[in-house]
Amino acid sequence: MLYMHDLWVNWFEGEENGYNVCRFHEWRKEDGIEIVDQIPLLLVEEQLYESIENDLQDLPMSLLQDVQKRTYMKRNQERHTIEYAAVVTNGHDVIVFDTLGYTLPVKKSRLIPRQERLVFEMVQGKKPATYNMEEQFTKEYHILSLEPEKMSGLTRRERQLKQLLMMALDQLKHSDYPEEIRYWLTEWNPVEYHSIKELTTDEAWERLYQGTSHGWTIHHEELCGKLVKGQPFFETIWQGEHQKAEKHIKSQN
Structure with a gap:
Protein backbone atom coordinates (compact mmCIF):
# COMPACT_ATOMS: atom_id res chain seq x y z
CA MET A 1 0.00 0.00 0.00
CA LEU A 2 1.13 3.54 -0.80
CA TYR A 3 1.41 6.11 2.00
CA MET A 4 1.77 9.88 2.18
CA HIS A 5 3.40 11.77 5.04
CA ASP A 6 3.17 15.25 6.57
CA LEU A 7 0.02 16.05 4.64
CA TRP A 8 -1.71 19.44 4.97
CA VAL A 9 -5.49 19.10 5.20
CA ASN A 10 -8.32 21.60 5.55
CA TRP A 11 -11.42 19.62 6.51
CA PHE A 12 -14.90 20.47 5.24
CA GLU A 13 -17.44 18.49 7.23
CA GLY A 14 -20.74 17.10 5.93
CA GLU A 15 -20.23 18.43 2.38
CA GLU A 16 -21.74 16.18 -0.24
CA ASN A 17 -20.71 18.30 -3.24
CA GLY A 18 -17.09 18.47 -4.30
CA TYR A 19 -17.38 22.14 -5.26
CA ASN A 20 -17.77 22.98 -1.56
CA VAL A 21 -14.56 21.18 -0.61
CA CYS A 22 -12.42 24.21 -1.34
CA ARG A 23 -9.19 23.99 -3.28
CA PHE A 24 -6.00 25.41 -1.84
CA HIS A 25 -6.30 28.88 -3.41
CA GLU A 26 -9.61 29.36 -1.54
CA TRP A 27 -8.36 28.32 1.90
CA ARG A 28 -8.74 31.07 4.51
CA LYS A 29 -6.52 32.09 7.40
CA GLU A 30 -9.25 31.19 9.88
CA ASP A 31 -9.58 27.64 8.47
CA GLY A 32 -8.24 24.96 10.81
CA ILE A 33 -5.35 23.50 8.81
CA GLU A 34 -4.08 20.19 10.25
CA ILE A 35 -1.05 18.03 9.54
CA VAL A 36 -1.50 14.29 8.94
CA ASP A 37 1.56 12.22 9.93
CA GLN A 38 0.75 9.25 7.71
CA ILE A 39 -2.21 8.32 5.51
CA PRO A 40 -2.87 5.65 2.84
CA LEU A 41 -3.09 6.65 -0.82
CA LEU A 42 -5.54 4.78 -3.08
CA LEU A 43 -5.89 4.91 -6.85
CA VAL A 44 -9.56 4.06 -7.46
CA GLU A 45 -11.93 3.75 -10.40
CA GLU A 46 -13.79 6.82 -11.65
CA GLN A 47 -17.23 5.89 -10.32
CA LEU A 48 -15.99 5.34 -6.77
CA TYR A 49 -14.00 8.58 -6.88
CA GLU A 50 -17.13 10.45 -8.00
CA SER A 51 -19.12 8.92 -5.16
CA ILE A 52 -16.55 9.96 -2.54
CA GLU A 53 -16.14 13.47 -3.95
CA ASN A 54 -19.77 14.26 -4.64
CA ASP A 55 -21.89 12.33 -2.17
CA LEU A 56 -22.17 11.04 1.39
CA GLN A 57 -22.82 7.38 0.61
CA ASP A 58 -21.45 4.39 2.52
CA LEU A 59 -17.98 3.39 1.34
CA PRO A 60 -17.24 -0.20 0.24
CA MET A 61 -16.47 -2.33 3.30
CA SER A 62 -13.37 -3.77 1.60
CA LEU A 63 -11.97 -0.24 1.17
CA LEU A 64 -12.63 0.59 4.83
CA GLN A 65 -10.87 -2.61 5.87
CA ASP A 66 -7.86 -1.76 3.69
CA VAL A 67 -7.35 1.67 5.32
CA GLN A 68 -8.49 0.87 8.88
CA LYS A 69 -6.21 2.36 11.56
CA ARG A 70 -3.51 3.18 8.99
CA THR A 71 -3.75 6.97 9.40
CA TYR A 72 -1.96 8.86 12.18
CA MET A 73 -2.21 12.46 13.31
CA LYS A 74 -0.25 14.35 15.93
CA ARG A 75 -2.08 16.39 18.56
CA ASN A 76 -0.17 17.97 21.44
CA GLN A 77 2.89 15.88 20.57
CA GLU A 78 0.84 12.68 20.86
CA ARG A 79 0.21 10.35 17.92
CA HIS A 80 -3.45 9.45 17.42
CA THR A 81 -4.84 6.69 15.18
CA ILE A 82 -7.67 7.55 12.78
CA GLU A 83 -10.17 4.73 12.20
CA TYR A 84 -10.92 5.21 8.48
CA ALA A 85 -9.16 7.83 6.33
CA ALA A 86 -7.34 7.94 3.00
CA VAL A 87 -6.19 10.04 0.09
CA VAL A 88 -8.05 8.90 -3.04
CA THR A 89 -7.38 9.78 -6.65
CA ASN A 90 -8.74 8.79 -10.05
CA GLY A 91 -5.44 9.76 -11.66
CA HIS A 92 -6.36 13.35 -12.49
CA ASP A 93 -8.00 14.70 -9.33
CA VAL A 94 -7.50 14.16 -5.60
CA ILE A 95 -9.56 14.26 -2.41
CA VAL A 96 -8.91 13.19 1.20
CA PHE A 97 -11.59 11.73 3.46
CA ASP A 98 -12.03 10.89 7.14
CA THR A 99 -15.18 9.00 8.18
CA LEU A 100 -14.93 10.00 11.88
CA GLY A 101 -15.38 6.31 12.61
CA TYR A 102 -18.52 5.94 10.48
CA THR A 103 -18.74 4.27 7.06
CA LEU A 104 -19.18 7.39 4.90
CA PRO A 105 -16.79 10.26 4.04
CA VAL A 106 -17.96 12.77 6.66
CA LYS A 107 -14.91 15.06 6.36
CA LYS A 108 -13.20 15.91 3.07
CA SER A 109 -10.20 17.99 2.09
CA ARG A 110 -8.18 19.00 -0.93
CA LEU A 111 -4.38 19.10 -0.95
CA ILE A 112 -1.83 21.82 -1.46
CA PRO A 113 -0.53 21.83 -5.08
CA ARG A 114 2.88 20.32 -4.27
CA GLN A 115 1.32 17.35 -2.50
CA GLU A 116 -1.29 16.98 -5.21
CA ARG A 117 1.46 16.67 -7.82
CA LEU A 118 3.17 14.07 -5.63
CA VAL A 119 -0.03 11.98 -5.66
CA PHE A 120 -0.03 11.86 -9.46
CA GLU A 121 3.65 10.89 -9.52
CA MET A 122 3.10 8.09 -6.99
CA VAL A 123 0.21 6.47 -8.91
CA GLN A 124 1.63 6.93 -12.40
CA GLY A 125 1.60 3.65 -14.31
CA LYS A 126 -0.42 1.83 -11.64
CA LYS A 127 -3.82 0.19 -12.05
CA PRO A 128 -6.77 1.40 -9.98
CA ALA A 129 -7.90 -0.81 -7.12
CA THR A 130 -11.31 -2.43 -7.63
CA TYR A 131 -13.87 -2.04 -4.86
CA ASN A 132 -17.41 -3.31 -5.29
CA MET A 133 -20.03 -0.67 -4.57
CA GLU A 134 -23.32 -1.98 -3.22
CA GLU A 135 -25.33 0.58 -5.18
CA GLN A 136 -24.74 2.33 -8.46
CA PHE A 137 -23.84 5.97 -7.89
CA THR A 138 -26.55 8.27 -9.25
CA LYS A 139 -26.33 11.76 -7.82
CA GLU A 140 -29.57 13.72 -7.47
CA TYR A 141 -29.40 17.49 -7.47
CA HIS A 142 -32.04 19.92 -6.17
CA ILE A 143 -32.43 23.49 -4.93
CA LEU A 144 -30.40 22.83 -1.77
CA SER A 145 -27.75 20.87 -3.68
CA LEU A 146 -27.28 22.60 -7.02
CA GLU A 147 -25.70 21.03 -10.10
Whole structure:
Protein backbone atom coordinates (compact mmCIF):
# COMPACT_ATOMS: atom_id res chain seq x y z
CA MET A 1 0.00 0.00 0.00
CA LEU A 2 1.13 3.54 -0.80
CA TYR A 3 1.41 6.11 2.00
CA MET A 4 1.77 9.88 2.18
CA HIS A 5 3.40 11.77 5.04
CA ASP A 6 3.17 15.25 6.57
CA LEU A 7 0.02 16.05 4.64
CA TRP A 8 -1.71 19.44 4.97
CA VAL A 9 -5.49 19.10 5.20
CA ASN A 10 -8.32 21.60 5.55
CA TRP A 11 -11.42 19.62 6.51
CA PHE A 12 -14.90 20.47 5.24
CA GLU A 13 -17.44 18.49 7.23
CA GLY A 14 -20.74 17.10 5.93
CA GLU A 15 -20.23 18.43 2.38
CA GLU A 16 -21.74 16.18 -0.24
CA ASN A 17 -20.71 18.30 -3.24
CA GLY A 18 -17.09 18.47 -4.30
CA TYR A 19 -17.38 22.14 -5.26
CA ASN A 20 -17.77 22.98 -1.56
CA VAL A 21 -14.56 21.18 -0.61
CA CYS A 22 -12.42 24.21 -1.34
CA ARG A 23 -9.19 23.99 -3.28
CA PHE A 24 -6.00 25.41 -1.84
CA HIS A 25 -6.30 28.88 -3.41
CA GLU A 26 -9.61 29.36 -1.54
CA TRP A 27 -8.36 28.32 1.90
CA ARG A 28 -8.74 31.07 4.51
CA LYS A 29 -6.52 32.09 7.40
CA GLU A 30 -9.25 31.19 9.88
CA ASP A 31 -9.58 27.64 8.47
CA GLY A 32 -8.24 24.96 10.81
CA ILE A 33 -5.35 23.50 8.81
CA GLU A 34 -4.08 20.19 10.25
CA ILE A 35 -1.05 18.03 9.54
CA VAL A 36 -1.50 14.29 8.94
CA ASP A 37 1.56 12.22 9.93
CA GLN A 38 0.75 9.25 7.71
CA ILE A 39 -2.21 8.32 5.51
CA PRO A 40 -2.87 5.65 2.84
CA LEU A 41 -3.09 6.65 -0.82
CA LEU A 42 -5.54 4.78 -3.08
CA LEU A 43 -5.89 4.91 -6.85
CA VAL A 44 -9.56 4.06 -7.46
CA GLU A 45 -11.93 3.75 -10.40
CA GLU A 46 -13.79 6.82 -11.65
CA GLN A 47 -17.23 5.89 -10.32
CA LEU A 48 -15.99 5.34 -6.77
CA TYR A 49 -14.00 8.58 -6.88
CA GLU A 50 -17.13 10.45 -8.00
CA SER A 51 -19.12 8.92 -5.16
CA ILE A 52 -16.55 9.96 -2.54
CA GLU A 53 -16.14 13.47 -3.95
CA ASN A 54 -19.77 14.26 -4.64
CA ASP A 55 -21.89 12.33 -2.17
CA LEU A 56 -22.17 11.04 1.39
CA GLN A 57 -22.82 7.38 0.61
CA ASP A 58 -21.45 4.39 2.52
CA LEU A 59 -17.98 3.39 1.34
CA PRO A 60 -17.24 -0.20 0.24
CA MET A 61 -16.47 -2.33 3.30
CA SER A 62 -13.37 -3.77 1.60
CA LEU A 63 -11.97 -0.24 1.17
CA LEU A 64 -12.63 0.59 4.83
CA GLN A 65 -10.87 -2.61 5.87
CA ASP A 66 -7.86 -1.76 3.69
CA VAL A 67 -7.35 1.67 5.32
CA GLN A 68 -8.49 0.87 8.88
CA LYS A 69 -6.21 2.36 11.56
CA ARG A 70 -3.51 3.18 8.99
CA THR A 71 -3.75 6.97 9.40
CA TYR A 72 -1.96 8.86 12.18
CA MET A 73 -2.21 12.46 13.31
CA LYS A 74 -0.25 14.35 15.93
CA ARG A 75 -2.08 16.39 18.56
CA ASN A 76 -0.17 17.97 21.44
CA GLN A 77 2.89 15.88 20.57
CA GLU A 78 0.84 12.68 20.86
CA ARG A 79 0.21 10.35 17.92
CA HIS A 80 -3.45 9.45 17.42
CA THR A 81 -4.84 6.69 15.18
CA ILE A 82 -7.67 7.55 12.78
CA GLU A 83 -10.17 4.73 12.20
CA TYR A 84 -10.92 5.21 8.48
CA ALA A 85 -9.16 7.83 6.33
CA ALA A 86 -7.34 7.94 3.00
CA VAL A 87 -6.19 10.04 0.09
CA VAL A 88 -8.05 8.90 -3.04
CA THR A 89 -7.38 9.78 -6.65
CA ASN A 90 -8.74 8.79 -10.05
CA GLY A 91 -5.44 9.76 -11.66
CA HIS A 92 -6.36 13.35 -12.49
CA ASP A 93 -8.00 14.70 -9.33
CA VAL A 94 -7.50 14.16 -5.60
CA ILE A 95 -9.56 14.26 -2.41
CA VAL A 96 -8.91 13.19 1.20
CA PHE A 97 -11.59 11.73 3.46
CA ASP A 98 -12.03 10.89 7.14
CA THR A 99 -15.18 9.00 8.18
CA LEU A 100 -14.93 10.00 11.88
CA GLY A 101 -15.38 6.31 12.61
CA TYR A 102 -18.52 5.94 10.48
CA THR A 103 -18.74 4.27 7.06
CA LEU A 104 -19.18 7.39 4.90
CA PRO A 105 -16.79 10.26 4.04
CA VAL A 106 -17.96 12.77 6.66
CA LYS A 107 -14.91 15.06 6.36
CA LYS A 108 -13.20 15.91 3.07
CA SER A 109 -10.20 17.99 2.09
CA ARG A 110 -8.18 19.00 -0.93
CA LEU A 111 -4.38 19.10 -0.95
CA ILE A 112 -1.83 21.82 -1.46
CA PRO A 113 -0.53 21.83 -5.08
CA ARG A 114 2.88 20.32 -4.27
CA GLN A 115 1.32 17.35 -2.50
CA GLU A 116 -1.29 16.98 -5.21
CA ARG A 117 1.46 16.67 -7.82
CA LEU A 118 3.17 14.07 -5.63
CA VAL A 119 -0.03 11.98 -5.66
CA PHE A 120 -0.03 11.86 -9.46
CA GLU A 121 3.65 10.89 -9.52
CA MET A 122 3.10 8.09 -6.99
CA VAL A 123 0.21 6.47 -8.91
CA GLN A 124 1.63 6.93 -12.40
CA GLY A 125 1.60 3.65 -14.31
CA LYS A 126 -0.42 1.83 -11.64
CA LYS A 127 -3.82 0.19 -12.05
CA PRO A 128 -6.77 1.40 -9.98
CA ALA A 129 -7.90 -0.81 -7.12
CA THR A 130 -11.31 -2.43 -7.63
CA TYR A 131 -13.87 -2.04 -4.86
CA ASN A 132 -17.41 -3.31 -5.29
CA MET A 133 -20.03 -0.67 -4.57
CA GLU A 134 -23.32 -1.98 -3.22
CA GLU A 135 -25.33 0.58 -5.18
CA GLN A 136 -24.74 2.33 -8.46
CA PHE A 137 -23.84 5.97 -7.89
CA THR A 138 -26.55 8.27 -9.25
CA LYS A 139 -26.33 11.76 -7.82
CA GLU A 140 -29.57 13.72 -7.47
CA TYR A 141 -29.40 17.49 -7.47
CA HIS A 142 -32.04 19.92 -6.17
CA ILE A 143 -32.43 23.49 -4.93
CA LEU A 144 -30.40 22.83 -1.77
CA SER A 145 -27.75 20.87 -3.68
CA LEU A 146 -27.28 22.60 -7.02
CA GLU A 147 -25.70 21.03 -10.10
CA PRO A 148 -21.96 21.78 -10.43
CA GLU A 149 -22.50 23.84 -13.58
CA LYS A 150 -24.67 26.24 -11.57
CA MET A 151 -21.74 26.83 -9.22
CA SER A 152 -19.06 26.86 -11.91
CA GLY A 153 -16.77 29.91 -11.89
CA LEU A 154 -18.01 31.18 -8.52
CA THR A 155 -15.70 32.07 -5.62
CA ARG A 156 -16.01 30.43 -2.21
CA ARG A 157 -17.91 33.44 -0.89
CA GLU A 158 -20.25 33.51 -3.90
CA ARG A 159 -21.02 29.79 -3.54
CA GLN A 160 -21.85 30.27 0.15
CA LEU A 161 -24.15 33.20 -0.58
CA LYS A 162 -25.79 31.40 -3.49
CA GLN A 163 -26.57 28.45 -1.22
CA LEU A 164 -28.04 30.92 1.26
CA LEU A 165 -30.19 32.45 -1.49
CA MET A 166 -31.44 28.98 -2.48
CA MET A 167 -32.27 28.19 1.16
CA ALA A 168 -34.26 31.41 1.37
CA LEU A 169 -36.08 30.65 -1.90
CA ASP A 170 -36.90 27.14 -0.71
CA GLN A 171 -38.36 28.57 2.48
CA LEU A 172 -40.30 31.14 0.45
CA LYS A 173 -41.83 28.36 -1.65
CA HIS A 174 -43.19 26.64 1.46
CA SER A 175 -44.20 29.76 3.38
CA ASP A 176 -47.71 30.65 4.53
CA TYR A 177 -47.66 33.72 2.29
CA PRO A 178 -47.37 32.49 -1.32
CA GLU A 179 -48.33 35.94 -2.64
CA GLU A 180 -44.84 37.08 -1.58
CA ILE A 181 -43.36 35.04 -4.42
CA ARG A 182 -44.72 37.42 -7.06
CA TYR A 183 -43.38 40.36 -5.04
CA TRP A 184 -39.86 38.91 -4.96
CA LEU A 185 -40.01 37.97 -8.64
CA THR A 186 -40.86 41.61 -9.38
CA GLU A 187 -37.87 42.66 -7.23
CA TRP A 188 -35.70 40.35 -9.33
CA ASN A 189 -37.16 41.36 -12.69
CA PRO A 190 -39.14 44.62 -12.39
CA VAL A 191 -39.50 45.12 -16.16
CA GLU A 192 -41.79 42.06 -16.26
CA TYR A 193 -44.12 43.51 -13.64
CA HIS A 194 -47.30 43.39 -15.77
CA SER A 195 -46.82 39.79 -16.96
CA ILE A 196 -45.83 38.65 -13.46
CA LYS A 197 -49.27 39.66 -12.17
CA GLU A 198 -50.83 37.05 -14.48
CA LEU A 199 -48.65 34.15 -13.27
CA THR A 200 -49.80 31.48 -10.85
CA THR A 201 -47.82 31.13 -7.63
CA ASP A 202 -46.07 28.01 -8.95
CA GLU A 203 -45.21 29.68 -12.25
CA ALA A 204 -43.84 32.73 -10.46
CA TRP A 205 -41.68 30.65 -8.14
CA GLU A 206 -40.34 28.54 -11.00
CA ARG A 207 -39.41 31.66 -12.96
CA LEU A 208 -37.70 33.13 -9.89
CA TYR A 209 -35.76 29.92 -9.28
CA GLN A 210 -34.72 29.51 -12.92
CA GLY A 211 -33.67 33.15 -13.08
CA THR A 212 -31.50 33.06 -9.97
CA SER A 213 -30.03 29.55 -10.15
CA HIS A 214 -27.46 30.42 -12.84
CA GLY A 215 -24.36 32.49 -12.21
CA TRP A 216 -23.84 35.13 -9.55
CA THR A 217 -24.11 38.92 -9.95
CA ILE A 218 -24.60 41.97 -7.75
CA HIS A 219 -28.30 41.56 -8.55
CA HIS A 220 -28.23 38.09 -6.92
CA GLU A 221 -26.46 39.51 -3.89
CA GLU A 222 -28.94 42.35 -3.45
CA LEU A 223 -31.90 39.96 -3.67
CA CYS A 224 -30.28 37.60 -1.17
CA GLY A 225 -29.67 40.44 1.29
CA LYS A 226 -33.31 41.53 1.11
CA LEU A 227 -34.71 38.00 1.38
CA VAL A 228 -32.77 37.10 4.54
CA LYS A 229 -33.48 40.36 6.36
CA GLY A 230 -35.28 39.76 9.65
CA GLN A 231 -34.49 36.03 9.71
CA PRO A 232 -31.84 35.51 12.43
CA PHE A 233 -30.42 32.20 11.19
CA PHE A 234 -30.04 33.39 7.60
CA GLU A 235 -28.77 36.81 8.69
CA THR A 236 -26.02 35.18 10.75
CA ILE A 237 -24.75 33.33 7.67
CA TRP A 238 -25.02 36.51 5.57
CA GLN A 239 -23.10 38.63 8.07
CA GLY A 240 -20.49 35.91 8.60
CA GLU A 241 -19.64 35.77 4.90
CA HIS A 242 -19.35 39.55 4.68
CA GLN A 243 -17.09 39.70 7.73
CA LYS A 244 -14.83 37.00 6.29
CA ALA A 245 -14.66 38.89 2.98
CA GLU A 246 -13.66 42.10 4.79
CA LYS A 247 -10.92 40.26 6.72
CA HIS A 248 -9.61 38.74 3.50
CA ILE A 249 -9.47 42.15 1.77
CA LYS A 250 -7.61 43.68 4.76
CA SER A 251 -5.12 40.81 4.80
CA GLN A 252 -4.37 41.42 1.10
CA ASN A 253 -3.55 45.11 1.68
